[in-house]
Amino acid sequence: MSRWIAKGLKGGIHTTRFPETVTTGEEGAPSTVRVRLQGLNPAVALAASSRCPTSAISTDGSETAGELRFDAGACVLCGRCSREFPSAFTQVRDPRVAVVSRDRLRATFSWDEEHELAPVSLQATAQLLQQATSRLFRHSLHIRHVDAGSCNGCESELQMLSSPYVDLQRLGIFFTPTPRHADVLLVTGVVTHSMTGPLLETYAAMPSPKLVIAAGACAISCGSFENSSLTNGPLDRLLAVDAYIPGCPPTPQALLHGLLLAVGRAGERYRAGQEEPDGA
Amino acid sequence: MRGDLQRLAEAMGVKLEWPREDEAILRCPQDAFREIAGELARRMTLSDFFATNSSGSKPHLTAIFQAPGEPAWLLVMVELSSPSFASVTPDIHAASWYEREIFEMHGVQPVGHPALGPLRLDQLPVPPAVGRGGGVGVDVLPSPSLPRPRPSVTGQGVFQLPLGPVRSGPQESAEFLFASGGEDIVEVDLRLGFKYRAVEVLAEGQPMDWALHLAERMAGTSSFANGLAFTLAAERALGVGVSAACDDTRVLLAELERLQSHFGTIGRLADTTGLLVASAQYGLLREEVLRACGGIAGHRYLRGVLRVGGMEMLPGPAARGQLQSQLKGWAVRATGLRRLLEQTATFIDRLDTTAVLQADYADEHNLVGPVGRASGVDRDVRRDHPYAAYPTVSLAVPTIADGDAEARFQIFAEEIAQSLSVMAQLLDQWPTSEGEGEGEGVELPVRAGSALGWVESPGGETLTWLELDDEGRVVRWRTRPGSVVNWHPYAHACGSGNNLTDYPVIEASFSLSVAEFDR
Structure with missing residues (x-):
């Protein structure tokens, strides 16, 4: 046993400084996709929407006018839009992509008669979480995770939260086996018919106040399985959701940002229809 | 033959x-x-x-x-x-x-089936057929209703202990009903199917690239293997081949996926035996492999890089060089950790004779992958029916006859060594002129066809049968990932003289995917 302790000590510290310092791209993979206004035109919008496997990029089908509807909550990071239309779509490497309102993941871009891009219709700023609730959870947080029909990708990344690279516990955040001790319900997957009951029972068994987080494209929008007749999702049709973490799957740091965002320990950064914020 | x-x-x-x-x-x-x-x-x-x-x-x-x-x-x-x-x-x-x-x-x-009834949950909706285009015309045959057969254990003091479907940690949803007399596991009733999304049915009537996208998203930790099985089936059906660079890249990525999956498996095994340092060390290795995947392919789980008739990306010289230097470090650390685990009595004692699957039982169930190979089933499609670039590399397939959790640990550990060796061979023989990171692909004919595709995924042999119509749309996509086969003897293995406290070890040592079974 002493050899294991020596092994652990000799290995040194690998833990990320996130969220104090953010190293963009540290995890080697994008967190989600952002629209670049300068490269956008109706033809590109139409072509991109036909390549998008989910409803993340959709248009009304007109080549000359109309609008582009973008939804990062449905983006499964297939990479087609950013690879084929790099001037109009770009991958976001900052892991801070979680938002507290579903609308923040959506943006609509429309063109007028002269094919000029009309001002972006960003959704109104959503109100922040109730201050009192988030203050309650600022110090220690216990998570009850429910897989409501995921592919195991999200679970795999959730398991990586406990690896030394992220080390969730250093921030006072823990997974708990019992809903009675849980502050936050973290849901992954499309919410299948068979998992709806267990999910709602878990939520009911948690004491109030409680938070709900939708992690991954499936929980946010049913992602790749939006046409399956066997889901009751997305999650926010069943429960009020306090934070949305886009990704397929969300990276460990994106998950961590979402958890901190839900309890008011981190701020929102991502907007679907805005240019890259400073310093990101 | x-x-x-x-x-x-x-x-x-x-x-x-x-x-x-x-x-x-x-x-x-x-x-x-x-x-x-x-x-x-x-x-x-x-x-x-x-x-x-x-x-x-x-x-x-x-x-x-x-x-x-x-x-x-x-x-x-x-x-x-x-x-x-x-x-x-x-x-x-x-x-x-x-x-x-x-x-x-x-x-x-x-x-004449001896125990007929549904395989998944009792109330599975039949038919599960709605495609993306708003419904596939399926001519449904009349379905007689029967209850799901379940083991019945009676006796003095026997009680039932349910585990799941909501699990204790971030794990997949499945329910295990243990029949126990106190500490022993007498019998397990497996309840799978909570996550059934009808993935195969969703692909019907859809273009090939959309079905490939579904194949990649069916199960997270074997995304690439499932996608590759689909891609290979589609390429055989259309009679197209890909360049050597694509074949090399496919094998390289498939082995990276095996590596991250197996590091995860051994890490979980160490965790279930209370070896937190060992679990953390394997967690480090796994995260490094996932990051390497992200760096090379742009996705930590290697999604979105396959294309029927080619690849969306090929690793450039810089990425290959970096991977080559990382491989050496991983090999040294993996070997060191394995030796240390083998010398840790608290680890080996928990695994030894736990959840034994006898060789004849494994053979009868036609088991696949690491679970099968730990029970003496000498089968691996990478060697038996080599595909992509596997004919160009040398690969040893380890087998052990013991069939217990320790044998499975040894197989996983040995396969890590083999994966690292296969990747090193590929990178050594990689033509220097090839690949600048850009993808490539051949022009695909639009015609009807059908073919079988096979891949050795981290969990075992994955078979895919694909039928395309004359517009290149999917008529039928059947996929049988390794976990589907290996769940079959799982209940038997749990019940063979094990205690409830052995259960986490048993589950970790099988490393089965629920999403692959449910689909």
């Missing part, structure tokens, strides 16, 4: 076709199926068995056999004129779950 099959077909009076050098189709009348299947099972292994009832094809059964050590697959196709057939389970035990699935999904009854 070829001549052997021809003689058998002639003796039986059935037709044998060879659409490809390594793939034969035997058209078999409904009433002769049981006899022929029994005869074939004597010399071949039943690897998949399913029904097709899609629009655009007549309802039929397909049984897939493979010959050990022969580069040949045999598909037995039985056109159904009535919604029942003589069950082959009494002769071929491995057919039991396949027949229950056929019954559950299509209402076709295997007459």
Whole structure:
């Protein structure tokens, strides 16, 4: 046993400084996709929407006018839009992509008669979480995770939260086996018919106040399985959701940002229809 | 084997076709199926068995056999004129779950099945058929309703202990009902199917690239393997090949996926035996591999890089160089950790003789992958039916006959070493002129076709049967990932003299995917 302790000590510290310092791209993979206004035109919008496997990029089908509807909550990071239309779509490497309102993941871009891009219709700023609730959870947080029909990708990344690279516990955040001790319900997957009951029972068994987080494209929008007749999702049709973490799957740091965002320990950064914020 | 099959077909009076050098189709009348299947099972292994009832094809059964050590697959196709057939389970035990699935999904009854009933949850909606375009015209056969067969344990002091479907940590949803007298596990009732999303049905009527996208998203930790099985099937169906650089890249990425999956498995095993440092060390390795995947392919789980007829990316010289230097470090650390685990009594004692799967039992169930190889099943499609760039590398397939959790640990550890060796060989022989990071692909013909694809995923042999119509859309996509086979003996392994406290070790040592089973 002493050899294991020596092994652990000799290995040194690998833990990320996130969220104090953010190293963009540290995890080697994008967190989600952002629209670049300068490269956008109706033809590109139409072509991109036909390549998008989910409803993340959709248009009304007109080549000359109309609008582009973008939804990062449905983006499964297939990479087609950013690879084929790099001037109009770009991958976001900052892991801070979680938002507290579903609308923040959506943006609509429309063109007028002269094919000029009309001002972006960003959704109104959503109100922040109730201050009192988030203050309650600022110090220690216990998570009850429910897989409501995921592919195991999200679970795999959730398991990586406990690896030394992220080390969730250093921030006072823990997974708990019992809903009675849980502050936050973290849901992954499309919410299948068979998992709806267990999910709602878990939520009911948690004491109030409680938070709900939708992690991954499936929980946010049913992602790749939006046409399956066997889901009751997305999650926010069943429960009020306090934070949305886009990704397929969300990276460990994106998950961590979402958890901190839900309890008011981190701020929102991502907007679907805005240019890259400073310093990101 | 070829001549052997021809003689058998002639003796039986059935037709044998060879659409490809390594793939034969035997058209078999409904009433002769049981006899022929029994005869074939004597010399071949039943690897998949399913029904097709899609629009655009007549309802039929397909049984897939493979010959050990022969580069040949045999598909037995039985056109159904009535919604029942003589069950082959009494002769071929491995057919039991396949027949229950056929019954559950299509209402076709295997007459004479010893324990007939649905395979997944009791209340699975039939038919599960709605495609993206708003419904596929499926001609549903009448479905008799039967309860799911479940073990019944009675006796003084026996009680039932449920675990799941909501698990204790971030794990997949499945329910295990333990029958126990206190500490021992007498019997387990597996309840799977909570996550059934009808992935295969969603692909029907869809263009190929959309179905590939679904294949990649069916199960997270074997995304690339499932996508590759689909891609290979589609390329065989259309008769196209890819460049050597694409083949090399596919194998490189497939082995990276195996590496991250196996590091995760051993890390979980260490965690269940209370070795937190060991678990953390394997967590470090796994995160490094995931980051390497992200750096090379732009996705930590290697999604979105496959293309039918090519690849969306090829690793450039810089990425290859970096990976090459990382491989050496991973190999040294993995070997060191393995030795240390082997010398840790608290680890080995928990694994030794835990959840034993005897070799004859494994053989009877036609087990695949690391679980099968730890019970003496010497099978690996990378070696037996090499695909992509596997013919160009040397690969040793480890097998152990013990069948306990320790044997499975040893197989996982040895496969890590083999994966690292395969990747190093590929990178050493990589032509320096090739690949600047850009993808490439061949022009695809638009025509009808069907073919089998196979891949050794981290969890074992994954088979995919793909049928395309003349517009290149999917008529039928059947996938049988390794976990589907390996869940079959799981309850038996849990119940063979183990305690409830062994359960986490058992689960970690099997490393089965629920999403792959449920689909």
